[in-house]
Amino acid sequence: MVNIKINGVDYAVPEGSTILEAARYAGIKIPTLCYLKEINAIGACRICVVEVKGARSLVAACVYPVNNGMEIFTNSPKVIESRKTTLELILSNHNKSCLSCTRGGNCELNELCVEYDVDINKYEGENPVPEIDYSAAHMYRDNSKCILCRRCVAACGVTQGIGVIGANERGFATQIASAFDMGLADTACVSCGQCIVACPTGALAEKDDTQKVMEAIADPTKMVVVQAAPAVRASLAEAFGNPIGTNAEGKMIAAMRRLGFDKVFDTNFSADLTIMEEAHEFLDRAQNGGTLPMITSCSPGWVRYCENYFPEFIPNLSTCKSPQQMFGAVVKTYYAQKLGKNPEDIVSVSVMPCTAKKYEVARDGQAAAGVPDVDITITTRELAHLIKKEGIMFNELPEEQCDSPLGGYTGAGVIFGATGGVMEAALRTAVWKLTGEDDNAPIDFKEVRGTEGIKEATYNVAGKDVKIAVASGLANAKKLLKSVKSGEAKYDFIEIMACPGGCVNGGGQIIQPASVRNFTDIRAKRAEVLYGIDANCAQRRSHENPDIQTLYKEFFGEPNSHKAHEVLHTNYSAKKLYK
Amino acid sequence: MAFKKSAVPFSGTPEQEEKLRKIIAEHKDDPGALMPILQQAQEIYGYLPIEVQTIIAEEMDISLEKVYGVVTFYAQFSINPKGKYKISVCLGTACYVKGSGDIYNKLQEKLGIAGGEITPDGKFSLDACRCIGACGLAPVLTVNEDVYGRLTVDDVDKILEKYN
Numbered sequence: 001m002v003n004i005k006i007n008g009v010d011y012a013v014p015e016g017s018t019i020l021e022a023a024r025y026a027g028i029k030i031p032t033l034c035y036l037k038e039i040n041a042i043g044a045c046r047i048c049v050v051e052v053k054g055a056r057s058l059v060a061a062c063v064y065p066v067n068n069g070m071e072i073f074t075n076s077p078k079v080i081e082s083r084k085t086t087l088e089l090i091l092s093n094h095n096k097s098c099l100s101c102t103r104g105g106n107c108e109l110n111e112l113c114v115e116y117d118v119d120i121n122k123y124e125g126e127n128p129v130p131e132i133d134y135s136a137a138h139m140y141r142d143n144s145k146c147i148l149c150r151r152c153v154a155a156c157g158v159t160q161g162i163g164v165i166g167a168n169e170r171g172f173a174t175q176i177a178s179a180f181d182m183g184l185a186d187t188a189c190v191s192c193g194q195c196i197v198a199c200p201t202g203a204l205a206e207k208d209d210t211q212k213v214m215e216a217i218a219d220p221t222k223m224v225v226v227q228a229a230p231a232v233r234a235s236l237a238e239a240f241g242n243p244i245g246t247n248a249e250g251k252m253i254a255a256m257r258r259l260g261f262d263k264v265f266d267t268n269f270s271a272d273l274t275i276m277e278e279a280h281e282f283l284d285r286a287q288n289g290g291t292l293p294m295i296t297s298c299s300p301g302w303v304r305y306c307e308n309y310f311p312e313f314i315p316n317l318s319t320c321k322s323p324q325q326m327f328g329a330v331v332k333t334y335y336a337q338k339l340g341k342n343p344e345d346i347v348s349v350s351v352m353p354c355t356a357k358k359y360e361v362a363r364d365g366q367a368a369a370g371v372p373d374v375d376i377t378i379t380t381r382e383l384a385h386l387i388k389k390e391g392i393m394f395n396e397l398p399e400e401q402c403d404s405p406l407g408g409y410t411g412a413g414v415i416f417g418a419t420g421g422v423m424e425a426a427l428r429t430a431v432w433k434l435t436g437e438d439d440n441a442p443i444d445f446k447e448v449r450g451t452e453g454i455k456e457a458t459y460n461v462a463g464k465d466v467k468i469a470v471a472s473g474l475a476n477a478k479k480l481l482k483s484v485k486s487g488e489a490k491y492d493f494i495e496i497m498a499c500p501g502g503c504v505n506g507g508g509q510i511i512q513p514a515s516v517r518n519f520t521d522i523r524a525k526r527a528e529v530l531y532g533i534d535a536n537c538a539q540r541r542s543h544e545n546p547d548i549q550t551l552y553k554e555f556f557g558e559p560n561s562h563k564a565h566e567v568l569h570t571n572y573s574a575k576k577l578y579k
Numbered sequence: 580m581a582f583k584k585s586a587v588p589f590s591g592t593p594e595q596e597e598k599l600r601k602i603i604a605e606h607k608d609d610p611g612a613l614m615p616i617l618q619q620a621q622e623i624y625g626y627l628p629i630e631v632q633t634i635i636a637e638e639m640d641i642s643l644e645k646v647y648g649v650v651t652f653y654a655q656f657s658i659n660p661k662g663k664y665k666i667s668v669c670l671g672t673a674c675y676v677k678g679s680g681d682i683y684n685k686l687q688e689k690l691g692i693a694g695g696e697i698t699p700d701g702k703f704s705l706d707a708c709r710c711i712g713a714c715g716l717a718p719v720l721t722v723n724e725d726v727y728g729r730l731t732v733d734d735v736d737k738i739l740e741k742y743n
């Protein structure tokens with residue numbers, strides 16, 4: 001601990017803290033714009049400046065460490081004036097269209113401008129109108145709202161190790177773009193959306209597909225069914241003022257019903273189905289000399305990354321479609337048949353924590369019935385937007401349950417939304433199988449839980465060691481794959497999720513500002529929701545799901561059967577980095 | 580988005596590529612290696628087209644955008660080759676106040692390219708330059724070694740015709 005004074009009051013704070021952290025510890029908030037914990041610490045925007053006694057000029061609190069005896073003033077007139085000027089200069093070339101901005105009400109810049117009483121027209125700069133990049137399927141970039149904080153650049157380059165966006169040119173011409181001003185769609189972007197959730201302003205946003213959903217619902221000739229991914233329920237309530245870590249499942253289902261969906265189902269169901277296929281695929285590979293390590297394929301951002309950067313691992317990818325796509329495929333085949341409906345008259349909608357799902361729905365090999373498995377996919381944010389727009393008072397909704405037969409799930413299905421969850425779910429069924437279908441076989445595999453970027457474990461199952469690894473965040477995936485490639489590490493089974501912490505921290509989730517993310521691990525809080533649901537489930541292994549058992553009995557026969565392969569599996573191909 | 584690839588096809592030779600790869604291999608683990616590698620690459624090719632930047636990015640295991648960001652940050656690098664006729668318009672203070680900006684704009688319009696670019700036939704490239712020490716003749720432009728002074732916007736057509 002070191003002793004410091006902040007605004008005349010003595011505090012003892014942990015050694016090595018930055019001034020920003022020390023002040024937070026003392027209950028004082030210092031504003032930030034470019035700083036984002038674990039992602040971006042470049043000390044560039046100067047909004048976080050404070051006065052330090054003896055220092056010649058104001059210092060950037062986000063990167064400046066405290067030392068013993070330091071005297072800090074976080075709110076002196078000089079500090080306040082400096083922050084205000086910083087904001088006014090940012091606004092000089094900002095497209096101030098807050099009234100209808102996607103981030104209206106949830107914009108870090110807007111909030112600070114209100115707090116600091118800025119004069120929004122103090123400096124009238126040149127207002128160039130940059131071209132908006134609409135090329136990608138999942139998002140757009142509007143540089144007229146960019147403040148050059150570079151949080152997106154770090155999210156893409158450092159967290160994800162991809163780096164398809166960066167700052168080009170210099171001085172006044174500086175702008176965030178891709179090499180040679182290519183559209184994002186022509187780059188190696190994997191559509192993960194981590195840049196969007198890192199952005200403090202409305203410069204980056206998902207492509208809004210809510211209109212398409214409401215049009216489908218309004219069409220009397222269509223039956224519209226919806227599925228919501230496990231992680232959506234772990235974040236949705238945040239959009240309605242609830243604390244991070246609120247379980248929104250019951251109200252989420254009630255809200256979707258009130259939006260007018262004909263059937264409200266659950267991706268948790270098809271997560272169980274994925275495990276049936278994937279666990280059996282793993283057992284088959286392990287017992288019959290197939291390619292190992294097998295690597296999970298639920299995360300389309302990861303799949304695309306693999307195709308872009310590690311095509312040599314394509315044979316290792318599980319051929320299982322993602323739960324979203326399996327769900328859609330079952331709706332358009334089994335469920336349509338059951339209802340005696342033409343699959344073309346069913347619109348399959350998904351709500352996902354993920355922007356890469358917008359890319360995934362249009363991939364090849366994702367149309368089991370000859371029509372797309374999933375027609376429209378919206379993010380958690382878009383669902384929240386729809387609920388607000390349609391005037392549904394979310395917090396007052398009753399808790400409801402999904403429809404049958406594609407709505408029931410086990411604990412294994414719900415933990416898919418957290419890093420390690422797919423691995424744990426697969427192990428539950430695989431270990432049960434390997435131990436001679438022993439219902440007392442272990443259920444909890446706690447070694448694979450938690451938010452570390454790379455986790456490893458070895459389990460002795462029926463006398464054989466099974467070595468597994470789990471990575472989330474693509475920079476971590478890269479590290480792991482390099483060690484496998486070099487022969488340094490050997491595994492039987494690997495889970496990879498594109499987003500750090502898994503889907504709970506997906507690029508389509510409710511955006512939490514840096515003022516929250518810098519001091520709270522939102523990944524851990526949201527994951528707790530899912531593990532809490534799991535612990536309370538009567539059935540916790542996917543094969544125990546009675547609806548899944550019926551589905552195999554009535555339709556697929558066995559896991560990995562010919563029919564299952566036709567409907568539930570897909571293929572991959574190496575992709576060029578740049579068009 | 581408008582893709583800024585050079586309008587002139589890339590004509591690098593295997594010898595040039597071999598030289599480039601050798602330089603990268605020698606330097607890639609040095610701290611701050613990117614700048615000197617870019618400088619030498621520009622010496623080899625005369626400019627830094629996407630083909631050359633891609634080789635550098637791949638060999639150094641960094642993204643193409645990272646390379647491009649540095650290339651566009653420093654005025655010494657160009658992503659376009661120079662044309663057979665290299666036009667430079669002086670935008671130094673003396674020329675600028677006498678209207679060289681208008682001449683520069685007119686040239687961009689006539690040639691259909693922006694500053695720093697080259698016409699697709701490889702004939703003309705256009706750049707702005709700092710004071711060339713001919714302020715008495717302001718506004719001034721040069722085409723290769725030829726100097727033209729005391730210009731008006733109307734002189735642009737005549738000058739271009741000379742090189743057609």
Ligand code: SF4
Pocket residue numbers: 094095096097098099101102103104105107108109110145201202203
């Ligand atoms: S990004 Fe923020 S400040 Fe800019 S227009 Fe949108 S809400 Fe307003």
Ligand code: SF4
Pocket residue numbers: 155156157160162163164165188189190191192193194195196
């Ligand atoms: S979506 Fe992901 S890969 Fe694409 S630019 Fe954003 S962070 Fe990079």
Ligand code: SF4
Pocket residue numbers: 145146147148149150151152153176198199200201203204
């Ligand atoms: S796009 Fe957003 S995150 Fe990226 S630099 Fe601009 S304001 Fe920052």
Ligand code: FES
Pocket residue numbers: 031032033034035042043044045046047048049060061062063
């Ligand atoms: S300089 Fe500290 S938040 Fe930007």
